[in-house]
Amino acid sequence: MAMFCRGIVVVVVVIFVAVATKEALAKQHVVGGSQGWDASVDFSSWESSQTFRVGDQLVFKYTPGLHSVVELASEKEYTKCNIGNALNSMNGGTSTVKLNKTGYRYFTCGTLGHCQEGMKLKIKTLALNESGPSTSTSPASASSAPIVLFSSTSMLIAIAMFLVLLVMV
Numbered sequence: 001m002a003m004f005c006r007g008i009v010v011v012v013v014v015i016f017v018a019v020a021t022k023e024a025l026a027k028q029h030v031v032g033g034s035q036g037w038d039a040s041v042d043f044s045s046w047e048s049s050q051t052f053r054v055g056d057q058l059v060f061k062y063t064p065g066l067h068s069v070v071e072l073a074s075e076k077e078y079t080k081c082n083i084g085n086a087l088n089s090m091n092g093g094t095s096t097v098k099l100n101k102t103g104y105r106y107f108t109c110g111t112l113g114h115c116q117e118g119m120k121l122k123i124k125t126l127a128l129n130e131s132g133p134s135t136s137t138s139p140a141s142a143s144s145a146p147i148v149l150f151s152s153t154s155m156l157i158a159i160a161m162f163l164v165l166l167v168m169v
C-alpha cells in the first residue's frame with residue numbers, strides 16, 4: 001500500500017513539473033509595453049523587440065470605446081487598412097490572443113482612421129525550437145517580465161524535483 005501511494009505521488013509530481021515547464025516557456029506579450037494598445041506607440045519597433053512563439057499570448061490593453069482590436073486575414077488588408085473582411089473583432093479593453101500556430105498574424109484598431117495613424121501590428125509566430133531574429137536591441141526594456149516569470153517557475157520546478165527525490169529515497 002505504501003508503495004502504491006508513493007507511485008501516485010511520483011505521477012502527480014511528474015505531471016506538475018511537465019505543466020510548470022510548459023508555462024515557463026510560454027510568454028505573455030503586452031502589446032506596446034506599458035503604453036499599451038495606443039496610437040502613440042511605434043508597434044513595428046515594439047514588435048521587433050519581441051520573439052513570439054507558439055503557445056505565447058498577445059495581450060492588448062486599451063480604453064474600451066476609444067480603441068478595439070481587429071484581426072485581419074492577410075498582408076494585403078493589413079497594408080491597405082481594409083477592415084471589411086476582418087477575421088475577429090474584440091472591444092472589451094483587455095483582449096488576449098493566443099498564438100496557437102506558426103506564421104504571420106495581422107491586427108489593427110477598428111476605430112476610423114487609427115489604422116492609418118499607425119495602430120497596426122504584424123507579428124510572426126515561430127515554432128518552439130525555431131531560432132528567432134537576432135536580438136541586437138537592448139534587452140533591458142523588453143525582457144524583464146518574462147525573466148521574472150521564468151525564475152519563479154524554475155523555483156517551482158526545483159521544489160518539485162526535490163519532492164521527487166524525497167519520495168524515491
Ligand SMILES: [Cu+2]
Nearest residue numbers: 067109111114
Ligand atoms: Cu484605436
